[in-house]
Amino acid sequence: MKKIVINGGKKLSGSVTINGAKNSVVALIPASILADSPVTLEGVPNIQDVHSLIEILNSMHVKTNFDGSTLIIDPTEMVSIPMPSGKIQSLRASYYFMGALLTKYGQGVVGLPGGCFLGPRPIDQHLKGFRALGAIVENELGAMYLRTPVEGLKGTRIYLDVVSIGATLNVMLAAVKAKGTTIIENAAREPEIIDVATLLNNMGAKVRGAGTGVIRIEGVDELHGCRHIVIPDRIEAGTYLALAGAIGTDITVQNVIVEHLEGLVAKMEEMGVPMTIGEDNIRVKEAQLPLKPINVKTLPYPGFATDLQQPLTPLILKTIGKSTVLDTIYTKRVKHIPELVRMGAKARVEGDLILLEGPCELKGVEVEASDLRAGACLIIAGLMAEGTTTITGVENILRGYDDIIRKLTDLGADVKMIETEHTII
Structure with a gap:
């Protein structure tokens, strides 16, 4: 101890x-698996949450190289497996894999998130956003089972009942490859939202309005690797x-x-x-x-x-x-x-x-x-x-x-x- x-x-x-910002990088890392080629993140802090996320990536056959403050994430050989509950429960930001896996594979099994206990921190707005996009979400034995219908996710208008950084980011990750346009209303405006949107746009996404209360996302077919500096x-x-x-x-x-x-x-x-x-x-x-x-x-x-x-x-x-x-x-x-x-x-x-x-x-x-x-x-x-x-x-x-x-x-x-x-x- x-x-x-x-x-x-x-x-x-x-x-x-x-x-670099912890609250950015814990979302930037899950977002990086959406690329079809390696992503390089610069300015990554050497903190335990980053190492926990790297272990989760490695368990899904994602190659990583963390040298100094530079993290290279290569998802080209990634496979979708149920998320290991131990690491999921060690940090709350693991829930960003929900939106990322839903987009990348059309399905995913993710344990309920942990992290510091600061009172009630529900993920109902995350799930509301996924369901609005057409996803089927079920809670079985403490894990969230996510899957998309045959026709895939479809863009829609989503109003978040409370301003939530996590829900805003998770819906962004789920919507970047959805068919059509997604509009997130009452979105969080934190700088970390802008940082993740910048990464996604560098990967080829079309996200507009990050940092305001209304975010518009035009779905794209492919996302590619890039280099990004964390705020x-x-x-x-x-x-x-x-x-x-x-x-x-x-x-x-x-x-x-x-x-x-x-x-x-x-x-x-x-x-x-x-x-x-x-x-x-x-x-x-x-x-x-x-x-x-x-x-x-x-x-x-x-x-x-x-x-x-x-x-x-x-x-x-x-x-x-x-x-x-x-x-x-x-x-x-x-x-x-x-x-x-x-x-x-x-x-x-x-x-x-x-x-x-x-x-x-x-x-x-x-x-x-x-x-x-x-x-x-x-x-x-x-x-x-x-x-x-x-x-x-x-x-x-x-x-x-x-x-x-x-x-x-x-x-x-x-x-x-x-x-x-x-x-x-």
């Missing part, structure tokens, strides 16, 4: 370079920006698309954190206390990202006064709060609302990263805290943050990852 050990209280400085990870960037505000003296976050971070930047500026915005970087200087309290409400893009409310929380604890966080996307994304309370935070959950009061002095204790972004939150809190913080549940953190120990060490943090023997009693 891995643990992260942090000796906190040290001010950090320097620069950190952001990797920078706005959530990783936001995590290091929050860290810089909380414990940095002068930190520059490199390789960012500033427009993707407007919600977070606005809140940090509202608090009083001094920032200089560059063309592809953001420099954060040491904040002059006191910081002002804020109210955060997560919303679909371009609103404040749900994935950033947890990493921002330790910085909010440095404000003077009362702040609130309301996550309208995942209302149960609150498991970081009891851990912060154990460290000395003045925080509690009332209904769906997180109530925070600062300032407060954090003390190092042993805490558990219950999910990916909660882990990021606890790392920042540990860097702020006096004494030693030990974080368990590290596997959750490694799902989404590439080379995090080296990056923190390069900024001056006293942090290490250790292996321990885990005895089951």
